[in-house]
Amino acid sequence: MFKAYVRTLILMASALSPVAAFAAEPQFIAGPTWQLAAPGAQSAGEAASEKRPVTARFEGGRVSGFSGCNRFMGSYTLDRDSVLIGPLAGTMMACPDPEMAIEKAFLGALTGTLRYAISGDQLALTPVSGAALVFQAEPAPTLLGVNWNVTGFNNGRQAVVSPLLGTTLSMTFDQGQVYGSSGCNTYRAAYTSEGNRLAIGSVASTRKACSAEGVMQQEREFLAALESVKLWAISGGLLDIHRADGERVLNAIKAVR
Secondary structure, X not given: OHHHHHHHHHOXXXXXXXXXXXXXXXXXXXXXXXXEOOOOOOOOOOOOOOOOOOEEEEEXXXXXXXXXOOEEEEEEEEEOOEEEEEEEEEOOOOOOHHHHHHHHHHHHHOOEEEEEEEEOOEEEEEEOOOOOEEEEEOOOOOOEOOEEEEEEXXXXXXXXXXXXXXXXXXXXXXXXXXXXXXXXXXEEEEEEEEOOEEEEOOOEEOOOOOOOOOHHHHHHHHHHHHOOOOEEEEEOOEEEEEOOOOOEEEEEEEOOO
């Protein structure tokens, strides 16, 4: 499956509608977060990584996104219906071969001068020679109705750490209440949100004791972090929550059902 995806990513034109179907008049490429549409997928973002879609965002001369394993960033300039993407830099995390192969193919295609065309909520980027990359605009971000699994949280010592192996930290926002698992117990708290602002009240939790090393300390640190949140944002399926001073509180991804 993954090998087939990489092949079709490189030879996209044979699997997707031709770019001629897109609007000929240039439109705004900046603003949305664009999710790569996988060939044969039912929806955009249903790509190589089931955890997070491959994305690109253009804004203020900077392009950034998630390439399958790492985050990338670089510069771009516009010239009528073309975009020139400069050298890209990124994080250096290693992932299993399928994700790394997809990342290599994607970043290889997203370079140099590409013609862009937009039709509705779809974006096509086509190199001088080669097949098009087709993206779909990411839906407006929302906290509601999503089950989030925490991938990193602030331990109160100015460090964002991953959950202990064998534990799950989760969050679901629903009708003024946030609830989930804190690694050992379940918790619940009231919250308010306006725009990108978020406030979580005092947290109540069950009182089970877990004997595994570090689990109860992790729970205390995670619940304390929740009560410090002030700002939230979602990009490329990643929930990013910060304190008022900009320090990160936690990151989370949508739970895979």
